[in-house]
Amino acid sequence: MKVLFTASQRGKKLYLPYYKEIAKSIQQLGYTLLDDDLLTLETDEFYSQFEDGGRQALIDFYKNELKKIQKADINVFDCSFGSLSIGFIIEKSLGLNKPTVVLHYKDNAPFFLAGAEDEKLLISSYDDHNISAVVQNILDSASELRDKRFNFFISPELLNYLEITSKKQSITKSLFIRKLILEHRNKNTTKKR
Numbered sequence: 001m002k003v004l005f006t007a008s009q010r011g012k013k014l015y016l017p018y019y020k021e022i023a024k025s026i027q028q029l030g031y032t033l034l035d036d037d038l039l040t041l042e043t044d045e046f047y048s049q050f051e052d053g054g055r056q057a058l059i060d061f062y063k064n065e066l067k068k069i070q071k072a073d074i075n076v077f078d079c080s081f082g083s084l085s086i087g088f089i090i091e092k093s094l095g096l097n098k099p100t101v102v103l104h105y106k107d108n109a110p111f112f113l114a115g116a117e118d119e120k121l122l123i124s125s126y127d128d129h130n131i132s133a134v135v136q137n138i139l140d141s142a143s144e145l146r147d148k149r150f151n152f153f154i155s156p157e158l159l160n161y162l163e164i165t166s167k168k169q170s171i172t173k174s175l176f177i178r179k180l181i182l183e184h185r186n187k188n189t190t191k192k193r
Contacts (some may be wrong), residue, residue, distance in 0.1 A: 001143070003031045004072040006089070009043045011081025018105055018131065019078060025135035026076065034068050069093050074142045079113065080105040087113070094118050097178065099142035103134070120145055 003026050007019055016039075023039055037046070050057045069075055075093040077086055079102050090113065093100040102113055102123045114123060122141055126134040154162070166176045 001031050001073040002034050002071060003074050003076055003139075004034045004068045005076040005078075006035065006038050006086065007078035008081040008083035008086055009038070009041075009046045011078070011083065012038075012043055015078065015080050015105060018080070018126070021131045022076070022078060022103060022126075022135055025132040026139070028132070029136055029139060031074075031139065034072055065089060066092060069098065070096060072098065073146055074099045074101060074139065076101040076103065076139075076142075078103045078105075079110040080108045082110070090121075094120055097175065099145040101138050101142050103138070 005023055005026055007015065012019065020039060023033060023036070027033060050061070053060075069089065069092055075090075075098050077090055077093075077100070079086060079090075087110075090100055090102065094116075097120060100118075100121050102110060102121065104110060104123070104125050106125055106127050109125065110123070113121070122138055122145075124134055124138045162173050162176065166173045169176065171179075
């Protein structure tokens with residue numbers, strides 16, 4: 001399985017040893033890391049690519065990050081160091097219905113994220129002595145949250161409606177169908193109470 005692991009570049013000053021240990025733990029469990037820029041690029045080098053490349057470098061970076069999120073089976077983020085960019089990427093991951101793991105060092109909990117109610121969001125803390133165990137446990141849980149493929153046949157008329165409606169809402173057909181199912185489930189669950 002493919003995993004995207006990322007965190008704040010600026011947070012490397014404080015948390016790089018933990019980032020390295022998390023990445024190592026992910027790989028030791030047999031997962032493939034989609035990217036190692038967090039660990040291989042120096043922070044100055046990371047930011048200078050945008051200064052040198054201008055707006056196009058930012059556009060390319062944005063598109064590449066979104067592609068990695070889509071390609072990954074599980075997205076893992078370290079939020080020990082607060083970052084609006086990482087928060088935005090986490091939201092994109094959840095919007096794509098991906099199992100999304102948020103790790104943080106000890107008491108550096110991402111309080112805003114902790115209030116989110118999303119079945120695909122898993123948040124866990126680690127310390128100096130339990131990183132590999134925490135990573136293993138949370139990736140086991142995240143693996144169970146992966147979407148299962150479900151194929152079915154619909155009439156051309158319904159498919160046309162689905163395509164038009166999903167385009168109007170700027171969402172995928174799958175997301176549109178999932179939303180309908182969730183709305184139906186929530187409506188019926190509420191009635192039974």
